[in-house]
Amino acid sequence: MTLVEGSGCFVVTDEGVRLMDLVGGIAVNALGHCHPEVVEAASAQMRRLLHTSNLYYTTPQVELAEALVASAFPGRVFWCNSGAEANEAAIKVARKWGRLHRRGAFTVVTLEGAFHGRTLATLAATGNAHYSDPFRPLPEGFRQVPRGDLAAVERALVDPDRPGVAVLAEPIQGESGVNPLGTEYLVGLRELCDRHRALLILDEVQTGMGRTGTMWAHQAAGIVPDLMTAAKGLGGGLPLGAVLVSKTADCLEPGDHGSTFGGNPVACAAGLAAISVITRDRLFNRAAIAGDQLKEGILGFRAMGLPVADVRGSGLLLGIGLSEPWARELAGVALQEGLLINPIGAATIRLAPPLVISDDEIELALEGLRSSLVRVMRDKGL
Ligand SMILES: Cc1ncc(COP(=O)(O)O)c(C=O)c1O
Known part of the structure; x- marks a missing residue:
């Protein structure tokens, strides 16, 4: 069709x-x-400036980063083009952070039923043989535990042979059947990450931008992650992904990571219009x-x-x-x-x-x- x-x-x-x-x-x-405010913002930006490389900032990028921070939690934003790229970037942040703060721990704990994308690392994080088997070998450094079992997460975090540096989870697992993790479990993940000095990375690629009743799904649980990934609705229909990195997790320096098109000004202008309308009209309600x-x-x-x-x-x-x-x-x-x-x-x-x-x-x-x-x-x- x-x-x-x-x-x-x-x-x-x-x-x-x-x-x-x-x-x-x-x-x-x-x-x-084709929401008129998104179309207008993107069209106006196309007439003004289409692309710059990421050697420079652009106004829509900065304004959308500010709006994203205001909608979620304080931090810095890395721009990319998709959900998988956002999760890749978050995984790289976790690995570098593990080198700096956790004596080289690098294992990212994920949950059964997850979906984090289709690049090799995000397939490894997804841990679903149906998606990943034809493309093996996958990168190491991921460990999957059953959904809903906090004790299994804790065991994975404290495993002396491969200590966990981060937990990566979707507040509501979308692709595997729309399965909410639930408030109690999300609060439990936050506590475990705090107790064992691991980063909590929430993948809000599907759940974000007001869709689940709050601007970001984790807000309903009253917790704040260390990193949050976003994409899908973020660009108002244009390709855009982001990682919001809190001060705790912030360790990337210029040159560590990059993307030619990440944070494209037209996509950011569309995204800024989208987040502004969602906030102004309280569309999460x-x-x-x-x-x-x-x-x-x-x-x-x-x-x-x-x-x-x-x-x-x-x-x-x-x-x-x-x-x-x-x-x-x-x-x-x-x-x-x-x-x-x-x-x-x-x-x-x-x-x-x-x-x-x-x-x-x-x-x-x-x-x-x-x-x-x-x-x-x-x-x-x-
Ligand atoms: C929760 C979640 N994370 C990551 C992704 C991957 O996003 P993309 O297809 O933009 O790479 C998806 C896509 O469905 C998703 O639902």
Whole structure:
């Protein structure tokens, strides 16, 4: 399928079919498609200055870094172009920090079910054989522990043979099925990192920019990481990634790391417009309210005998757990019903619609999901 246009929560195919987009560019299009303020900011910047190299600062870069810091916690920002690059950079910071402060400890502890990207190091951090096996050998220095088991994290951090220098985790695991780590667990990770002098790196690539009901998902847990990675919605639809490094973790010096296009002024201008609109219009609150409405509506399908087991996630990052492995078929039928939804795994549908979705659009989405589920049941002869 080829998409040629988009506006708000809708896209249009090259055959002129209009679809409601509940995938949102996989959590990129926080403000929907072609938000006028983002388009205007990017266009104006394109006329002014397109690229400079990173030998120099540009105004949009500096302003977006300030906005990012103001939205999260004090620190310095490293700019790159994607989520995987942001995590690579965070891993490099952790390794250098380990050399400086932890006698060369370099092992990064990650969680089962993680997804941190598709470069070799981030594949090693992701630890999912399905993604990484064809590309072995992977870089060393990663150790994966079961999700939800704080004692396993602690054992990994204090292992005398390969002590952990950092824990890398997503507050809500997106790709593996929208599985929240939960407040208690996140607070536990923070405490363990403090106790064992390890860095807490939170991967907010998918959960950030207001999507889960707070500007950054970790804020709901009342904790502050040492490093945070961001991408996806950060560039307002243009490619942009960032690592926000707190004072505790700050150890990169000029020349340690770099990226030709990282922090491109047009992407930063678009990102600055996006973060400004999200903050000004408090779209994280809107995400929380809209997410509850969507969640409630979907859970209501159970009383109609439709195959919904649960709805996971927070705000507008939701995973519909189906009681049958019909996610792909459901996505196919939903497309015919005019809805873009994202099957992940056999029995989960991920929804990451724009945060600007209206009440009426949510009702439309629910009606489309309901009729798609009914059709799948009918196709199965049920
Ligand atoms: C949590 C998380 N981290 C990292 C990435 C990788 O981001 P990118 O595809 O921009 O490299 C993703 C992509 O889905 C993600 O969801």
